[in-house]
Each structure stands twice: as structure tokens, then as C-alpha cells.
Amino acid sequence: MLNGTNFKAWKEAVEIILGCMDLDLALRAEKPTPNPENPDEDKVEKWERSNRMCLMIMKRSVPEVFWGSISESQNAKGFLDVVEQYFTSNEKVDASSLLAKLISMRYKGKGNIREYIMEMSNLASKLKALKLELSDDLLVHLVLISLPTHFGQFKVSYNTQKDKWTLNELISHCVQEEERQQREKTESAHLASSSQNRKRKNNKDVVERTSQLKKVKKDENTPTCFFCKKPGHMKKECPKYASWRVKKGNFLSFVCSEVNLAFVPHDTWWVDSGATTHISVSMQGCLWSRPPSDNERFIYVGDGNKVTVEAIGTFRLQLKTGFHLDLFETFVVPSFRRNLISISSLDKFGFSCSFGNNKFSLYQNSNVVGSGSLIDNLYLLDVVSSNKENFHIDSRGTKRKINENSATLWHKRLGHISKQRIQRLVSDEILEPFDLSDFEVCVECIKGKQTNSRKLGAERAKDVLELIHTDICGPFPTASWNGQQYFITFIDDYSRYGYLFLIHEKSQSLDVFKSFKAEVELQLGKKIKAVKSDRGGEYYGRYDGSGEQRPGPFALFLRECGIVPQYTMPGKPSMNGVAERRNRTLKDMVRSMISHSSLPESLWGEALKTAVYILNRVPSKAVNKTPYELWTGKRPSLKHLHIWGCPAEARPYRPHESKLESRTVSCYFVGYPERSRGYKFYNPTTRSFFETGNARFLEDVEFGKEENIRNVVFEEEPVIDSDQVLVPITIPVPTPVIGDNHGVIPDIVPTQDNIEVLPQIPIEQAQQSQEVPLRRSTRERKSAIPDDYIVFLQEHEDGIGLTEDDPINFCQAMQSSSSQKWIDAMKDEMKSMQDNDVWDLVELPEGVKPIGCKWIFKTKRDSKGNIERYKARLVAKGFTQKEGIDYKETFSPVSSKDSFRIIMALVAHYDLEIYQIDVKTAFLNGDIEETIYMM
Template structure:
């Protein structure tokens, strides 16, 4: 136990005297003892202090004062001239040279302020700390300090003494020392910017801060800046057909197709990227389309589908589909909710199909309800275009035979289609004008839409004018378009685009609107017919006009209805409406509750 006295007098009890008669002389071991508590406070302040190195501070509850052996730690230092000394546990004394204030930076982030710290140069340890108004809990070889239930600091047992985890503060550091502030503090000052930016500011010597932040993650940043983790590309792909099928549904509910379809469902093979799409009217038809695709691919390729990957849409959660996959050994893989990136193959394919569809529709000038025909043609073309990671086209990998592209035509162009044999005549045109709208599935023929009656025809024989788009030109020059495609004058049909031969900027000015040349004559219905609008108020109308139909609004009140010329009709309408309400039991007549007001009518 450490005590303090003046004039060389020792203050202790007899059983504590080391010189007591009969007590063997032995070397005291370092230990910590209990003593009464002095009033010291813990202060948590802004971390802007001069840091030089670390030192040990011993937690000794038996000490009556704070002691320090390092002069550089003392703030507000004052020399002592009254010969004050301290008494050690081995009956020796040490002189007090001065006193001051010490500020300790704890590893917990808090700061401990010690007042009236005695500067004793001859102590064998760097610092001795008495109890400072904290709750001290000893747990084995650890000590925990708390104040009012809040954690302050902890220490560890070393050579029989408890040492606090501290970083001491150098009050008289050299000029080479610099001000260090917490990285977490600057993180808050800079609006929770990332720590990489704080490090750059430190490298530019714009701020002085510690090398790294004390905490691994900022809870506020995690809560306010949370982002989804990046989706890594799949490194390994399938090596055979039908090992994995990607499926997705595209929605066109806002624009119903010509055939009454609102959706299309796509099936993409992961290995070849061959795609099959089916137009459907409702979502629940997607299951039957998958059964159709599975049966066709199994019969044509002689292979089985092993895995099906889709999102968690209701059309893929159908009980029928689940039972079918289980009975056929197909593993149905679902994406995580709200994570379409996990089904990226099908999603990307849908985007590509829709972009091609928009381009082809705009180029042709056809209406939006033709999207069904366009998307089928777009899928037909995509299967014949090599994928960026493949050296062959999806069609060649799927069908396993060579590809011919010579029959492809520009979608939406003009085509001259011959009349059927039953409609052919010896004299007159042998063809009729159509628009090319796609390719016939499972048949060597084209699909056309007749310009006259908008019917759909299929034919293998046609003459295409791939630079002429009848519906697109009709938006700018209807008379010119009709003249160019007149079946009675086929000789004037040109394959040169209209935009190359006609200045469309002055087209509207040059072409006058067609007006009727019939002479206009004033019509008379006799002297008894008066065709003058009456704009006077109802009360100011002359009696001579009471039998005329008045151009006026309906009466706004019941009284106006009774005073109008159609009062009998209004009465009949009111009676009919009330009878209908009674007949349909719209309400029940009850007495008005106390304190309530009735809803007024007109």
C-alpha cells in the first residue's frame, strides 16, 4: 500500500508495519490493494491530442494519489517546494518534485483526465493510478471499468498488477509531432464519405488523421448506402443441348396483337442460345407451351431437358408445372425474388427481341398491333446470327446442318403476290399488292398482309421491293404512294426509296389538299322553320318561342324542373327513378337518428 506524509513521518497501522518485532523480513511482491475512493471524473472529449508513444498505467486501488514518472505527460506543471514525499510499501520514501494534470487516451476511445498528479522521478514503474470513481470488476486476469453502466476501459494482469489499456498523451512533444484526429471523426465531418477518400485527403496533407478507422463498418453507412452485391458472370457453361433452358415471359398487355395475344413466352437453350417463343393470350398458357417445347425438342433432338431456370412468377409456380418437372426428373431452378439478373440469359434475349421489334415496326410504318408477327420474325432472324462466344449460329448447333440466308427479306416491304389459280384472269393484273410480315413456321413460304382488305396470306411465290414501304410512305405522300403502287400501272413501280427522289420537307406545301368542286347552295326548309339559336335566359324567352327546342343546360333544381317546358317529362323521370329505387330495395325508410342531419337533394 502507498501512503503519503510530510517530514519523514510514516502513517500506518501497527499490523501493517514491516519493522514489527517477530515479523520476518521479506521482499514485497507487487500487488494491488483496496482503499477508499477519491472523486475523479471521466471526460469523453474530441480526440485531438499529441500522441508520441505508449506507457503502462497500473490500476492500484490502494494508492491515495496519482503518481507519474514521465515529466512530458504532465499538463499545467507546477514545482513543489514544501518537501512533500511519498512512502513506499517497502518503508522507503521518494520525494515529490512537482504536480500537474495528465490526460490518458484509452483504447476504448474515451479520455481519462487525472488532476493533481504527483511527479515522482524515483518510482520503478512509469505510472501508478489510484481508484478514480469507477466501478471496477475483476474477472480472472482481466479488469473492466464502467461508470453508470457505460463501458469505460479494460485492463490485463501483468506480473501480479493490473495494467490499463491506454495510449498516453505527450504534453511537451517536439515540434516534429503533429495533431492526430480519429478517422471516424473525419468520416462524420465529411458526411460519411468512404474511407478511401479520407486516406487521399490525408496523403494530400489536407487533414491529419490516423492511418485506419477504428471500427470495421459504419452502421449508418450500411443502413443508408446499402447496395446489392454484384452479380459475377458464370465461368462454366453447359456443354450440350438441353442441359439448361432459360425461360421468361414478356408482357404486352397495353397493346393486344392482331391475333388477340397479350404475352409471349421464350425458351433459350444455354449451350446453343437457340430460342423458341410462343405467343399466348394469358399467363397460365405458359405451362402448356413448355410442355409443347419439351415434347418437340425431345422428339427432334432425342435428348431430355435436365434443368429449367425461371423467375418466381405465378406462371412458373403452377402446380401442373411442378408435378411435370418432378415426374420427368427436370430440376426447376428459381431466381431470388427481385433479382432478374440471375436469369440474365432470358432477360437479355427479351431485351434484344424487343429492340429489334421496335426497329422493324418503325422502319415499316405498320401499326403497333403487329408486334406478334414482328417478334416471331425477330426470333427467326436471331437464331441465324452467331453469338459472340460461339463460332456457329444457334440454328446450326440446334439443327446440325448448314444454314442458308438467301431467302431473308426486309420486313414490312412491298411485295407483289400472284393471285391464286382460281382467281386468275386472262386479261388484267396477275398480282396484288401485299406487305411482307414474316416467315411461315415449318414451311418454305412467306407471310403477307394484303393492302386492300388486310387479310393474311401465305405464298412461296412473290416479287419483293425491299426499298419500298407502302404504309410508311403513306404517312407523308399518300397520293404519290398510291401512284407508285398502282396495280394498273406496274411499269412505274420503282425500287428507289421515296426519300431519295422526293423532297419530303416541301412535300406538304407542294401537294394541295383535295377539295370538293361541287357548287355550294343555301338550303331552305320553309318559312315555318326557324334556325336561330336562342341565347336569352329561360325567364326572358318570348311566348312565341315556347314550342321550340331550347339549347340550354338541364335544370339545376327541382323548382327549375317544374317550371321548364318539359316539366311533365321531368316529373315522370323522377317518379320512374324513385320506383326503381324502391323496387331494388336500395334503402330502408327509418326515422332520423337524434343529432343527425339529412342529406339534401336537388
């Protein structure tokens, strides 16, 4: 019987019953048309009989309460279509209830697990019939989530495998796992029964001997404690037994082995599948903590030793995807060298992992929330330490070299457009060809664009301004920096070129449209013919007292200008799909851009303008060219685009700038000016905007956690045209000449090599005859010694080490009165390096950049200040290298103050004498992994 919620099941039952009775002809075929030449009355009569029977059976199964709502029909197929149309609105409710039932299903271990998984598959099939399709991978994860805790090791095994299982494979593995668990329970029960029988047999004589004692005590009701042997209480109630248990304690067992004993930073976290709990070496990042209980004071490691647990708490890690990972019940063990993340502990909270290609991914509810890479045979979790609680980033970390051919970089520069649009830009030769294989999953796009709906096509106009789509979006919960809460868009149907205006109220739509109309009609020399919008009051008009909607100012203005208004049907915003889709695309891009940046939400208006600027210059599915090209007839250029919200060092126009004032301002890029060529920036210090064409964009900067803002002065980056040229500048650099392989040390003579630097200088500036003063960088360089190393004495302190008479370069050494002694010291240094095979003289390979070298001169003096000898050292200019590209920096710890005090105490205690020695040629960290070319 049809009840309004079981239409699908009712329809299937009716079709099955009619088919079994061979009465479904009227549902399968149309009524045959009679032919006077060849009449076939049997077919017509058979169809009419099938039609009557189908109508009677279907009407009989429909309750009387629905008869008035369902229109009469003499055709069985038509009657079924009417019923289906009447109850089709309940499909959303059915899909929602089926999905809720599927997600909430849990296997309790009773019954057959095969039937349980097939039931979940049946629900997924019903959802697919309701146009809500679930992938096989998602269904597999839902089944694994619904399994009970004793399938925990089984789920961990799946998460650590590279290959994915189909639903049939999952059923097979689950059945095998359940049978294995049942066999283990049976064997355990059998062993317990056998052990009990043996125990009874061995104690048979003891029972016989004590039977008389039991008869004596049978009448006594007072129990005896088996622990303290005193009557009056039982063992579980014994106070001595309770205190003994507390004193004894229970130690946890923890298996861990460290494969690399090198220095590991304390803020790195490593994933370990063998760890049974999370381990932290310090309290850094701990949200709250508690002291360990008696049975948590120690844990055992792989070698059998036990280590002390100082505290147990919850740690929060911020992953590079923006996800906050909370590690509960983390043991703080300072004696460990690494922070470890237990996979089994993550699995208890619904996380899963996948490993392969020296990388791993962390999932939650089938969404990627974290990733990592294989380092030293362990997987390192990608964790960031930047504090993004405030919109203004208070620190800037290391700057990497930007890969201009990165698809991910251009994806962010173009406002998070799709990969297909980037491919079209490459194929249209608007962008330079580059490899799209590094196009990774963008978490910001997932956050801003996740949807299940689809877009419908429509017929396009034949020329520009034939049809304009418009719509108003808002209000936004956060007003823009200028107080606007709405925005209105105008999109040309032919070219898809769009305009956007920020407004305070919807009533401003007419004034904005007048401005838009005057501009586009004058620029294009054509008239707007039609405007399509919804039936909102700002477009169509307001309702009067009689309930009728009267034309408003906007509609009356269109009538006066002869523009044909086109309105959507009530409740059908999809009829104006171009404007609705444009608004959705803009909001998706703005959410992604703001999510990727660190700017406040009040700048959503600037992000909207930038998104419109980008959409006008990138292709879409609706047009075969870019909107900019169809609107203006010119090909767009994308070379000037940068990532919205990225940090920048910009030079604003300041007519009264002092000579010592910083040339640039630390700011953020927020868009492109509407009426000029340049960039728009936001200064978070003054909370103001300014426009300039001279800026350096920091699009690939990693944000540190505890570093201060560095005042960096960069070279100007003007917006140059194609007619500007590059002028070379020659800078002489002195370098020493090193002897050959035959051991002959020639005279050391300073030489000069020319290095050409090509800065971006417009030709107008190059033709100026006046000299341009050199600019000095005021960047505060970070010390090469890490913060966690202690340096008690340096050579420049207290006049120790380099004296005022020591030359600082080769020229000063040759001009000093001790020039011959310095030459002998340099020859001695060269001979020592040749004897120790420090280098090999080779030809410089193609494409390799050598590093320079210099001489360090130092006078060695005794305790009375007399000169003992002259020391010259040849060192490489390692500061010209870039971290992670041509070197890995290493450090050696210095002796601590405590060690020095211990040595002095031993000397004083045993009345010893201490001498200081100087090793003539010592190479600390002499073996390096990289091949370095020096000249």
C-alpha cells in the first residue's frame, strides 16, 4: 500500500505483480493504432484489458486520502507518471534518511558479517537510485569505521597498505578475520578447560586430605583472607593487599627503536607504526598535562630498559594543510631523541594512513588532512609552527627560490582556477609551457569549492551587450573595510566579461547600473538590448497593499531606455544561471584566497575585485576564448599576476622621504588598480591602502614561529613594458690563485674576475648620464650558530683573537711591514692543504656555479702578548651558497662552562698543571657529502 514515503518500493512491487500476471503491456507499450487495411483487433483488445487491470490494481493500492490530489487518467502509464510526479519531492527525505542510517550503522559482532556488509551495500544502491552516488572507496571506509574495536588491528593493516580493496575483497577479508577470531576464542576456551582439568586432577589428593577440615569449618560463616591469612574479610577487601598493589605498580610496555642517533630538532614529529602511544621529548606545544599515575611512571623500550615518564598531556600540531591535529594521552619522555606519533592511537580516533612512493598521507573521513615524507627510514610529518591567530603574520622565515614553471604556483596566482583552465592558457600560448604533473590537491579549493550540484547549459547570445546578466549577493556577515555588505555583478552573455561593484544597500543597484551602462555603451559603441535578473524587489519591484508586484525604479528605467527585461520564474534562480554561477565562482575563489592568506575577512571586497579581474582573463567552458579577448579584441597578459594576499616589500610614493628612511614598506598584495597600471597593497601597520608599481613579492616565503619581522630592503621591481632593456653592470671581485698538482707554490697574486649582474632597469633610466648611488641592504642576517648552542667566548670580544694590526684582506697583508711573514704563512697553509689532499684541480663542469675564497690572517700570541707565529687560513665563501640547494649546514657544539669548571676543579684538587696546545692543521667536520667547486 502506498503511504507517501515508500514510492520507490511501491512502484517496484506494482511492476513485479503486473509482470507476473502478464498485465504490464500497458506500462511497456503505447496503445496500438488501428489500421483499416490490416486491422488487428486482438492486439488492441489485449492492450485495453491490460490498461484496465493495471489501473484497477494501482488505484486499489493507493489510499483514498490521496485520490483527490491525484488527477484522473484513463491511461495506466499516465496514472503512474502522475503518482510519480506527486511523490517525487520526497526523494530528498528518503536520501537523507538512508544516508543517516548508512552512516550510523555499527556491527555489534552478532550475526554474519557478510550479510551486514551486503546490507550497507544495499543502502548505497538505494542512494544511487536517488541520484546520490557513493564511491566504492568511500563505502569501504564506512564499513571499516563501523567495525567494532576487536577489528582494530585489521583496520590498521588496511590503512598501512598501499593498494585499495574493492567491496568484494573487503567482504572476503572480513569473513576470514571473523573466522580467525572465532577460532582463537574456541582454542582459548579449550586451553582453559584443559588447564582446569589438569589442576583438578593434581589437586585430587589435596581435596581428599582437606575434606575433613572443610567439614569442620562448614558451620563457620567467617571468611579467611588468602593474603594476610586473617579471618573476618576476603582478599579483595584486605587493606594490606590494596597497599601492596599500589606499592608494586604496573609498568607499561612500549616498543621503540631509534635508527638514527643524529641531532633531531625537537619540533619535528615522526610517524611510528610500532609505537603504542604518542611520545614527546618536551612540553613544547602541550595544551594541558597531568602527572603520571603509579602504573604510568615508567615505560619499557625495545632493549628492555625502562625510562621515566615526566608527564602525560594533550599536544596540538598544526599541519601544513591547515588542520589541527590533537594528540591525546601523549607521554613526555625527555630521554627520547624524537617525537613519535602512534598510528594505532590515531586509528582509535578515526584517522587512517596510506604509504607509498616514499610519502604518506593522513586521512580523516576520507579527506586528506596531513602528509609527510620518508627521511632516515622514518616518516616525518609535515608540521608548520606559524601562529595564525592574528591576521598579521608577525614573522617571516626562509625564502626559497620560486619555480616559475610550477603549476601549483600559477594555480594560486590565478585565484585557484581549475587545472583545465590552466591547460587552456598553455595551449593558447598565453602562458609559457610547463609541466602540469606537479599539480597537487589544493586544500583551499576543497574548502571553498566542495559541492555536489552540477551546472546546466544554456543558449548564448550572438554579440556583446545583447544580453546582460545581473544579480545581487549579500549581505555578508562581515562588512568590507569600507562598510559595504553587498556586491552586484553584470556579466555579458556573449563574452562572459564581468563587472562588479560593492554597494551598501540593494537600493543602489539602479545608480550602479546607470554608471555601468554609460561606460560600456560608450566604449563598445553598442547598446544594451536585454537585462536578465531574478524577481527581487530591487529589480522587478515591490508588492503593494493588494498583494500585486508593481514595477520599481529599475524596471521603469529599463522601460524608458528600451531595454527588454528578462525575469526568472518565482523560486527558479537557476534560470539566471550565468549570474548565479558567477557569484558562486567568485565566492569560491574568495574563500580559497582568504583561506590561503593571513589577511582579515574584511578584505573580501578586494579579493572579489581581484577574482573578477582574473576571471575576465582566463577561459571558461562557455566560451572558446578568454572574456577579455572577446570584449576588447586583444589577448590578455598574465605575466604581472601574483598570489593574492602574499607578503610584499613595496615602495610607495613619498615626496618628502628622508635619506635614511626605509625605501620599502612591509605590506600585503590585495589587487590591481582599476584605472591605472600597477598593484594595490594593504599596510597592516597603518591599516591603509596604497598603489604603486615598484614592489618585490614574497610568494614563496615559509613563516616561522618565533622570528621577528626583518626589515628587508629589496631592489625595485617596476612594471616594465616590452620595450625596456637590461643593462649589464660589471663588478670586480678579487680571488686568489691556487697552486697546481706538482706541489709548486707560485707567488700569491690577487686577480680580478668580472661578474655580470643583470638588474631590471628601464631604458629611460639607462640613458641617464647622472650616477645612481649604490643601495646598501639593511637586512639583519641570521647568525650561523643555532640558538640552542652556547658560545662563551668569541674572537672579537675583549681584544682576543684578531688584533688591530692583523690585516683583513690580501692587499693589506702585502702592504704591511710583515708581508714576507704573511707570504710564508700562506705558503705553509697551501702546503698543508696539498699534503692532506684537500682539493683536486679539475675543469669546471658545465652548469656548475663555483664559490669564491679568501684569506684570513691571524697573529698567534703567547700569554705575555709576544708573537709566536703568523697564521694564514684559506677559507671558502660558503655564505654564497643557498640552503637546501648546494649545501647542508652542520654545526659542532662548543665546550660548555660546566665542562671547563670540572677540568679546573680536577687540576686544583690533584695539584696538576694544565697546558694549552694549538693544533697546526685541524680539519673539523672534514668529510662533506657534497661536491664543491672553489675558485
